[in-house]
Amino acid sequence: MPATRFEFLPTLRELVRTYQAFDAFSGSHIRTLGLTTPQFDVIATLGNTQGMNCRDIGQKTLMVKGTLTGVLDRLEQKGLITRISHPTDGRSTLVRLSPAGEELFARVFSAHLAHLEPVFALLGRETLETLRQHLEQLRHSLEKQSDPSSDQEDFSRERR
Amino acid sequence: MPATRFEFLPTLRELVRTYQAFDAFSGSHIRTLGLTTPQFDVIATLGNTQGMNCRDIGQKTLMVKGTLTGVLDRLEQKGLITRISHPTDGRSTLVRLSPAGEELFARVFSAHLAHLEPVFALLGRETLETLRQHLEQLRHSLEKQSDPSSDQEDFSRERR
DNA sequence: CGTATTTAGTACGAACGCGTACAATATGAT
DNA sequence: ATCATATTGTACGCGTTCGTACTAAATACG
Numbered sequence A, B: 001m002p003a004t005r006f007e008f009l010p011t012l013r014e015l016v017r018t019y020q021a022f023d024a025f026s027g028s029h030i031r032t033l034g035l036t037t038p039q040f041d042v043i044a045t046l047g048n049t050q051g052m053n054c055r056d057i058g059q060k061t062l063m064v065k066g067t068l069t070g071v072l073d074r075l076e077q078k079g080l081i082t083r084i085s086h087p088t089d090g091r092s093t094l095v096r097l098s099p100a101g102e103e104l105f106a107r108v109f110s111a112h113l114a115h116l117e118p119v120f121a122l123l124g125r126e127t128l129e130t131l132r133q134h135l136e137q138l139r140h141s142l143e144k145q146s147d148p149s150s151d152q153e154d155f156s157r158e159r160r
Numbered sequence C: 001c002g003t004a005t006t007t008a009g010t011a012c013g014a015a016c017g018c019g020t021a022c023a024a025t026a027t028g029a030t
Numbered sequence D: 001a002t003c004a005t006a007t008t009g010t011a012c013g014c015g016t017t018c019g020t021a022c023t024a025a026a027t028a029c030g
Helices: A009-032 A037-046 A054-061 A065-077 A099-121 A125-145 B009-032 B037-046 B054-061 B065-077 B099-121 B125-145
Strands: A081-085 A093-097 B081-085 B093-097
Touching: A009 A037, A009 A099, A009 B009, A009 B099, A009 B125, A037 A054, A037 A065, A037 A093, A037 A099, A054 A065, A054 A093, A065 A081, A093 A099, A099 B009, A099 B125, A125 B009, A125 B099, A125 B125, B009 B037, B009 B099, B037 B054, B037 B065, B037 B093, B037 B099, B054 B065, B054 B093, B065 B081, B093 B099
Parallel strands: none
Antiparallel strands: A081 A093, B081 B093
16 A cells, blocks of 8 residues: 555645636626526537537537427527427427527627636646646546446547 | 637536536436435535534535525435534524434445546546646636626635 | 523425436347 | 337436525625
């Protein structure tokens, strides 16, 4: 048993704290735009597309389908998206931005990126790239160790 | 306007994906132990202490007090913690592990760390330390840019 | 002393998030 | 063609998360 057994804990703790700090920073801005974070993610995903089914939206936004149903319900109620039955696959639903949704996307998407940009600009290009690589390494390690017998939805194979 | 304006997006996306991968990996193991992630966090925080009030637990676990009430309710219902009124401060509640909670903590805490250890061991000590530093840089940048007029509970000053 | 402010915890509503179960449709093997 | 199996989306329950409002107790201030 090495004496350094749990020296990963500070990194782990920092990962959680940083993610939560980002989520709070991003989410509070999105809230001022009248959306929640998952709702914004869906709008951002559907922007500049001809629509897609729930499965694809789930892969892009990292939401499980059960969660997505409720988010789409609320977006549909706000009149920002439309659900029509898929022309060729009877199981699928084609989700698309409504005109109001398109308008919101145009108004809100780049505004939010502009809100985030200065935060990351402070780190510098090389630090950002190194950080991304290390996070990716960690994620791959997590995915490798995941129990393969669990047959929940599997995002580990797709690299988008 | 630089052409590299939004080159932070891959890093941002990787942060979210990696955090979610960790959360899924850790959470699915905790679930097999009969707890949820926040419940485990509270048990782990109270382990090897003489108890603390809700404010301190919230700071350690990064939960807002409103959230904590519900988590503590369920832990109390399971008989894992006890709530007694604070001897000197009439506003406070002293939260402590019950004997059953102590037993669970002893059984579950190191088991969970042992489950996480090999994932992080793959990265190596230096990578882990660099990753931690970069995440910390990003978090500080986020906290610096946060709107100071928002008067929600402020964890930005404590460094534990 | 008495009032104002701060602090600790709870109550409540809305929205996630996940696991499980389920109905409807596709797909594949024989 | 038929039957087993897989995929798509929804329904539902439990637990969490946040924001806001509220009560009670402690502290500060005049």
